[in-house]
Amino acid sequence: MIQTGVDPMNLVTHIGLYHYLALAVLLFSIGLVGLITSRNMIRVLMCLELMLNAVNINFVAFNNYLHLDVMAGQVFSIFILTVSAAEAAVGLAVVIALYRMRSSVDIERYTVLKG
Amino acid sequence: MTEAIIFWAFTAISVTAALGVVFNRSIIYSALLLILVFLSIAGIFVLNNADFLAIAQTIVYAVGMTIIVLFGIMFTGDRAMLDEPLTSVRKLVSLVLATFTFVLLIKTVQFPFSIQPASQSVIQTLMQSGSTKMLGELLFSQFVVPFELASVLLLVAMVGAIVLAKKTFADAGEMSSQQLSYSIDSGEPTKEANSALHAAASRGEVHLEEVTRS
Numbered sequence: 001m002i003q004t005g006v007d008p009m010n011l012v013t014h015i016g017l018y019h020y021l022a023l024a025v026l027l028f029s030i031g032l033v034g035l036i037t038s039r040n041m042i043r044v045l046m047c048l049e050l051m052l053n054a055v056n057i058n059f060v061a062f063n064n065y066l067h068l069d070v071m072a073g074q075v076f077s078i079f080i081l082t083v084s085a086a087e088a089a090v091g092l093a094v095v096i097a098l099y100r101m102r103s104s105v106d107i108e109r110y111t112v113l114k115g
Numbered sequence: 116m117t118e119a120i121i122f123w124a125f126t127a128i129s130v131t132a133a134l135g136v137v138f139n140r141s142i143i144y145s146a147l148l149l150i151l152v153f154l155s156i157a158g159i160f161v162l163n164n165a166d167f168l169a170i171a172q173t174i175v176y177a178v179g180m181t182i183i184v185l186f187g188i189m190f191t192g193d194r195a196m197l198d199e200p201l202t203s204v205r206k207l208v209s210l211v212l213a214t215f216t217f218v219l220l221i222k223t224v225q226f227p228f229s230i231q232p233a234s235q236s237v238i239q240t241l242m243q244s245g246s247t248k249m250l251g252e253l254l255f256s257q258f259v260v261p262f263e264l265a266s267v268l269l270l271v272a273m274v275g276a277i278v279l280a281k282k283t284f285a286d287a288g289e290m291s292s293q294q295l296s297y298s299i300d301s302g303e304p305t306k307e308a309n310s311a312l313h314a315a316a317s318r319g320e321v322h323l324e325e326v327t328r329s
Binding site: 012013014015016017018019020021022023025026027028029030031032033034036037038040041042043045046047049050053056057060061062063064065066067069070071072074075077078079080082083084085086087088089090092093094095096097099100105 | 137152172190214220237250253272277282
């Protein structure tokens with residue numbers, strides 16, 4: 001556990017809840033960078049999946065360390081998995097439909113709302 | 116100690132591969148690195164007593180999702196395989212925003228959670244049969260309504276994806292006329308002509324060898 005005044009070697013060898021949370025935050029931030037910076041729509045979808053996975057890590061870690069008796073966190077993870085699978089299928093169908101319209105998946109070229 | 120070694124290994128793999136997904140210029144490599152991220156996250160799930168979720172993660176994400184993504188790349192990526200570099204303003208803005216989010220979330224996550232040890236019976240069940248049985252019982256008792264709603268959602272998403280990605284009749288007409296003009300330009304038979312020929316050959320009306328020779 002991350003506490004002030006804990007010796008750093010202990011932090012490396014003893015894995016606790018906060019390690020998993022930190023990993024999830026790191027992956028979420030990386031996904032966020034990709035979400036903003038990428039110009040290819042498919043890469044945007046991939047980064048979205050990355051962020052959803054980071055959230056899943058959070059749910060599973062909380063379930064393991066706080067409420068292992070209830071297991072509700074893992075059930076939530078299953079629902080997230082389902083929703084993200086549906087989202088990926090519809091998202092890629094939208095990308096393909098847009099590609100048919102403009103023959104490009106570059107986000108910078110879709111400026112219809114700019115006026 | 117073993118947990119620590121496994122955790123750090125999976126962390127290193129997943130973070131490196133995630134950085135690759137975001138910053139690799141070739142989108143095919145990004146999609147393949149995404150498989151690595153998903154697999155290492157499945158390893159993290161195993162460390163957290165979520166064996167069923169780890170398998171589901173491997174099947175749904177690392178296999179299914181990546182194949183859909185690769186198909187998407189295949190359909191759309193004839194020219195735009197490489198991302199063009201961004202303007203420096205957008206790079207700067209995104210980095211600032213992501214750093215801000217990272218710091219904010221790290222600060223939030225340091226909340227002193229009250230960690231409770233699991234009861235002995237739960238530990239014994241997990242040791243014997245894994246989490247699958249407990250999850251199944253939960254899904255079909257307490258969470259049965261969301262579970263059924265999720266199945267409806269999947270059905271709707273499937274129908275929606277097919278309708279969205281389907282060629283409309285206008286598109287199809289345009290496509291065949293394009294192919295027709297192409298065949299007039301180059302003097303080669305179109306796909307439709309080829310398939311009609313093959314169909315005729317399979318009925319025994321035309322001998323394919325003769326046709327290809329001539």
